[in-house]
Amino acid sequence: MSAIQAASKRPVIAITPGEPAGIGPDLMALLDYDEGADWVCVADPDLLDDRARLRGRPRHWPRYAPGVHGPSVLPVALARRATPGVPDPANADYVLSCLRRATEGCLAGEFSALITGPVHKAVINEAGQAFTGHTEFLAHAAGVTEVVMMLAAGSLRVALVTTHLPLTMVPAAITAARLDAALDILDAALTRDFGLVRPAIMVLGLNPHAGEGGHLGHEEIDIITPAVKRAQARGIRAVGPVPADTAFVPARLAQADVVLAMYHDQGLPVLKAQGFGGGVNVTLGLPFPRVSVDHGTALDRAGTGPVDTGSMVAAMTLAKALSCRHARP
Ligand SMILES: NC(=O)c1ccc[n+]([C@@H]2O[C@H](COP(=O)([O-])OP(=O)(O)OC[C@H]3O[C@@H](n4cnc5c(N)ncnc54)[C@H](O)[C@@H]3O)[C@@H](O)[C@H]2O)c1
Ligand SMILES: N[C@H](C(=O)O)[C@H](O)COP(=O)(O)O
Secondary structure, three states, X not given: OOHHHHHHOOOEEEEEOOOOOOOHHHHHHHOOOOOOOEEEEEEOHHHHHHHHHHOOOOOOOOEOOOOOOOEEEEEOOOOOOOEOOEOOHHHHHHHHXXXXXXXXXXXXXXXXXXXXXXXXXXXXXXXXXXXXXHHHHHHHHHOOOOOEEEEEEOOEEEEEOOOOOOHHHHHHHOOHHHHHHHHHHHHHHHHHOOOOOOOEEEEEOOOHHHHHHHOOOOHHHHHHHHHHHHHHHOOOEEEEXXXXXXXXXXXXXXXXXXXXXXXXXHHHHHHHHHHOOOOEEEEEOOOOOEEEEOOOXXXXXXXXXXXXXXXXXXXXXXXXXXHHHHHOO
């Protein structure tokens, strides 16, 4: 915990609202900010004012400075005024600048956690910046080679071996080293940050019916089963590979604290079907807590449509809890 946080005895949490044409700025306007933390919104103050006015919720945003409590804004200027629902590649640099500033603050101990609002990956790439997601961006910025994306909604937790990767590249990315790292990170984070004792990790197969004994694919025999056995030998309570189609059957799921899926759309559709709007996305393995919403930019709702703040509220609650756990000596 930094000197500022130690003095204030409460977490100072950075929030990046994400794509300025999306619903991130709407969330900033609509939220009730919990008084148990200082919330530093890294964004363009005019954008926040514009969106708050559109939402009929004008709010005074004090400038961020040590000793300013409650919500405040750390100004980063937009390149062009944002039109709700219409992402503009000219503002891609702004989105990344907000993220960089917040990340630097987390790495320096200025902030105790980072909450990210949704970004539009395509428009950032259209602006010429290679960007696949916050998870990969933050790992790179923090100089960490291996992290794990985990989404949680209620009691369901789904972690991913591979993240934002075209499906054709997935099999080659499921390596012994990646599986070992993912299982170690997951076990350590669930123990340290989520208070679980010897968490049960259900590892999915890659192929239909977990390869059907090698008749429907060999990754289970060649790579996944040996990784599960190595993890067990390290004391990790891993089981599998379990066929993905029946892994989420309630009786089976009840035996696991987390499901480790091989790729993005193997695990996340189940989680989002069950808990969309109240789930969170956590990056495990970073040197600071990072939590995000479970939804995207919802361009169709920015500025006017009904917006559910549930996921952002859940992200704020978890970021606060993780801030306190990370601050423990
Ligand atoms: N954390 C992130 O940065 C993040 C997460 C997921 C998707 N995305 C990005 O978002 C963009 C759009 O993705 P998408 O259309 O697949 O998903 P989306 O979550 O933006 O939208 C899916 C549906 O859910 C609705 N919705 C989303 N959030 C809502 C909320 N808070 N309240 C009410 N309704 C809500 C939308 O209106 C839409 O009908 C993509 O560029 C994607 O990469 C970013
Ligand atoms: N995979 C996430 C989801 O489906 O919710 C989303 O794309 C955000 O990922 P990052 O946190 O890496 O941006």
